Amino acid sequence: MGKPRYRCPDCERENLAVSQFYFDKTKPAGRSTYCRDCTRRRQRERRQRLSQRTDYELATARPGSQRCNVCHVVKNTDQFYNSRSTPNALRYACRDCSSQAVAEWRDRNRTNKETNQ
Numbered sequence: 564m565g566k567p568r569y570r571c572p573d574c575e576r577e578n579l580a581v582s583q584f585y586f587d588k589t590k591p592a593g594r595s596t597y598c599r600d601c602t603r604r605r606q607r608e609r610r611q612r613l614s615q616r617t618d619y620e621l622a623t624a625r626p627g628s629q630r631c632n633v634c635h636v637v638k639n640t641d642q643f644y645n646s647r648s649t650p651n652a653l654r655y656a657c658r659d660c661s662s663q664a665v666a667e668w669r670d671r672n673r674t675n676k677e678t679n680q
């Protein structure tokens with residue numbers, strides 16, 4: 564009676580010994596889905612993909628922080644006011660930029676009023 568043989572669905576090699584697979588307790592079979600070579604390659608590719616992510620992707624993927632649309636600085640979400648009109652319920656501009664925008668808007672309004680009079 565021969566030892567059980569496995570097939571890797573990635574490189575499609577059949578007849579692989581169980582030793583060709585990493586142990587993986589999270590899988591029902593107790594071993595990884597892909598053979599060692601493929602698992603290593605996939606991990607390498609994943610690392611590469613992660614290192615090639617753009618600043619924007621990093622900023623949005625990071626939980627608890629968001630990138631300000633005005634100063635483009637990634638800040639903790641508690642640095643943003645809440646908003647009902649955005650998908651993640653946070654304003655696009657950070658508190659600093661928001662208050663600055665309001666101050667500028669007031670300034671502009673005041674000047675407009677003054678010039679209108």
Ligand SMILES: [Zn+2]
Nearest residue numbers: 571574598601
């Ligand atoms: Zn494989």
Ligand SMILES: [Zn+2]
Nearest residue numbers: 631634657660
């Ligand atoms: Zn800002």
